[in-house]
Amino acid sequence: MSSSPALRMEGVRKTYQVADEEIVALDRADLVVGGDEIVALIGPSGSGKTTLCSIAGGLLTASQGTVVVGGNDISDYTSRQLTDFRRTSVGFVFQSVNLVPFLTARENLLVVSELVGRGGRRRRKDAVARTAELLDELGLADRADNLPAQLSGGQRQRVAIGRALMNGPDLVLFDEPTSALDSQLGDQVVKLIRDEMKDRGTAAIIVTHDDRITHYADRTVRIEDGRISA
Ligand SMILES: Nc1ncnc2c1ncn2[C@@H]1O[C@H](COP(=O)(O)OP(=O)(O)O)[C@@H](O)[C@H]1O
Numbered sequence: 607m608s609s610s611p612a613l614r615m616e617g618v619r620k621t622y623q624v625a626d627e628e629i630v631a632l633d634r635a636d637l638v639v640g641g642d643e644i645v646a647l648i649g650p651s652g653s654g655k656t657t658l659c660s661i662a663g664g665l666l667t668a669s670q671g672t673v674v675v676g677g678n679d680i681s682d683y684t685s686r687q688l689t690d691f692r693r694t695s696v697g698f699v700f701q702s703v704n705l706v707p708f709l710t711a712r713e714n715l716l717v718v719s720e721l722v723g724r725g726g727r728r729r730r731k732d733a734v735a736r737t738a739e740l741l742d743e744l745g746l747a748d749r750a751d752n753l754p755a756q757l758s759g760g761q762r763q764r765v766a767i768g769r770a771l772m773n774g775p776d777l778v779l780f781d782e783p784t785s786a787l788d789s790q791l792g793d794q795v796v797k798l799i800r801d802e803m804k805d806r807g808t809a810a811i812i813v814t815h816d817d818r819i820t821h822y823a824d825r826t827v828r829i830e831d832g833r834i835s836a
């Protein structure tokens with residue numbers, strides 16, 4: 607798993623058109639993330655971090671360049687192919703946790719497998735077991751039936767991490783996962799992220815302003831004005 611990279615970006619450029627202005631969000635971005643590597647991505651606000659994660663996760667397409675995730679060259683994928691790719695190959699954890707508010711913690715995980723596969727009783731059973739296992743690992747076994755509003759910020763973020771791991775992703779993208787948490791909780795969540803990724807040998811990019819995160823990462827990559835510098 608660790609032999610081939612989880613992500614290879616080469617010469618990626620991304621521009622946004624706003625009225626008659628072209629905003630260059632990423633420019634000649636090169637980045638390789640190893641199969642089980644955790645990379646911290648740091649840079650000022652507006653430097654292109656969210657854009658980079660969105661492209662690596664197939665939420666946005668690059669204007670130019672090559673993007674290969676877990677061996678799939680997604681550079682020229684259609685939006686339909688990208689939808690499939692997102693369901694099966696990547697996980698996302700955002701700053702604003704965005705759990706489904708009317709589903710319990712357990713259901714927020716289960717819904718992923720329902721999106722991935724056309725049912726089958728066997729599959730459903732596997733998904734239920736996997737959900738229970740993840741919730742247990744994340745210390746949420748006794749919170750499985752709570753709605754997001756009944757959970758603390760840290761617990762919600764843990765549910766989001768579990769959800770991102772449900773499909774056995776090649777790469778998980780964390781966009782400022784601790785910025786809404788106080789520093790002690792943030793620390794716990796970062797440790798948890800590291801342990802979960804390392805236990806599974808799953809690669810991750812963690813966008814952060816937080817120096818403590820870089821401490822838990824294998825490597826730190828800096829970005830400024832859409833340009834990456836190691
Ligand atoms: N949907 C969009 N439309 C126009 N400009 C955008 C859009 N998203 C981001 N940008 C611009 O692209 C640049 C990079 O943004 P972003 O990737 O969100 O940076 P970061 O996550 O590092 O704060 C910024 O100048 C931002 O204003």
Ligand SMILES: [Mg+2]
Pocket residue numbers: 655656657781
């Ligand atoms: Mg951002």
